[in-house]
Amino acid sequence: MAVEQLSEEERDSWLRALPKWSSCRDGAAIERKFEFSDFSEAFSFMTRVAMIAETRDHHPEWFNVYNRVEITLTTHDAGGLSLRDVKMARKIDALLA
Numbered sequence: 761m762a763v764e765q766l767s768e769e770e771r772d773s774w775l776r777a778l779p780k781w782s783s784c785r786d787g788a789a790i791e792r793k794f795e796f797s798d799f800s801e802a803f804s805f806m807t808r809v810a811m812i813a814e815t816r817d818h819h820p821e822w823f824n825v826y827n828r829v830e831i832t833l834t835t836h837d838a839g840g841l842s843l844r845d846v847k848m849a850r851k852i853d854a855l856l857a
């Protein structure tokens with residue numbers, strides 16, 4: 761599905777609203793690291809993120825070891841960062857609010 765990459769200006773302004781996420785891959789992605797009390801908490805969080813990803817058809821790249829989860833968001837169909845990533849990041853943040 762066609763989806764637009766954010767311009768550099770749009771990216772910078774959206775990122776200011778997502779202070780827990782940092783830009784990576786030369787602006788093509790954003791990432792956030794999470795730490796939980798144990799694996800069960802981490803995996804439960806991942807399960808909730810997975811459900812959101814499925815309903816939105818927008819899937820994270822992620823890494824988990826025990827209580828740590830690292831999430832990278834990028835839009836493969838756009839070859840970079842899109843509004844889908846920003847919205848997904850907001851949803852993920854809201855899970856922990």
Ligand SMILES: C[C@H](O)[C@H](O)[C@H]1CNC2=NC(N)=NC(=O)C2=N1
Pocket residue numbers: 761817818819820834835836837838
């Ligand atoms: C065919 C399917 O809708 C697409 O491949 C979706 C699935 N999940 C996706 N996830 C992400 N992160 N980027 C995409 O471009 C993407 N595209």
